[in-house]
Amino acid sequence: QVQLVESGGGLVQAGGSLRLSCAASESIFSISAMGWYRQAPGKQRDLVAHITSGGSANYADSVKGRFTISRDNAKNTVYLQMNSLKPEDTAVYYCYVRPNDGLGPRTYWGQGTQVTVSS
16 A cells, blocks of 8 residues: 655764655655654654644654654655754654545554664
């Protein structure tokens, strides 16, 4: 079915930046809410950022002011721009897509991409 492919993760020094991308295999973004979760080793999976189909964005308090979520419906891609990275941002980041098509609640997940921030 719908597949999400993530890219952009890697190793960066504290204070640096990374931009994560999540591309869908189908033209579904225009009707979908999208976002990013992250999970650090030994920690629960936490919501990082969410953007509605109308373009309204929300962020976890821990990343507010540093991260920006955006979407490009023509490219079926959602982005997470991460600035001023901190070691505590180290985690596997997972994107998700939630269609708003009236067919029932469901979520499609990316495979995860590792972000490591060194001190």
